[in-house]
Amino acid sequence: MTREWHRIGLLTDIPRRGARCVTSPFGRIAVFRTADDEIFATEDRCPHRGGPLSQGIVHDASVTCPLHNAVIELATGFMQGPEGGRVRVFATRVDPLTRVIELSLAEAAGVPEAAE
Ligand code: FES
Numbered sequence: 001m002t003r004e005w006h007r008i009g010l011l012t013d014i015p016r017r018g019a020r021c022v023t024s025p026f027g028r029i030a031v032f033r034t035a036d037d038e039i040f041a042t043e044d045r046c047p048h049r050g051g052p053l054s055q056g057i058v059h060d061a062s063v064t065c066p067l068h069n070a071v072i073e074l075a076t077g078f079m080q081g082p083e084g085g086r087v088r089v090f091a092t093r094v095d096p097l098t099r100v101i102e103l104s105l106a107e108a109a110g111v112p113e114a115a116e
Contacts, residue, residue: 005102019054030054040074047085
């Protein structure tokens, strides 16, 4: 099955070390931009008690939840520390010419990525 990509805006629409939210059938998705212009997307819901990760502090390739300071790895969705937990992670890509960010919901639905 082919992965379906959705255009969600330009790289420059998100400040470095910031985030924006998009709505989806799976709820709000937080799209993060790191200082190195990497883009990650996760559920906008902390695995601890549901804090809005899009309002957290982005550092390296992680975000610190604004409610109780849990650190979530953006590439995997895993929460660091003994409590564990994980948020759903969505695939993203950025067109190198247009700088348009695209998001895929395929991982959230449990559909494996097709070989290209
Ligand atoms: S809700 Fe995120 S650390 Fe508690």
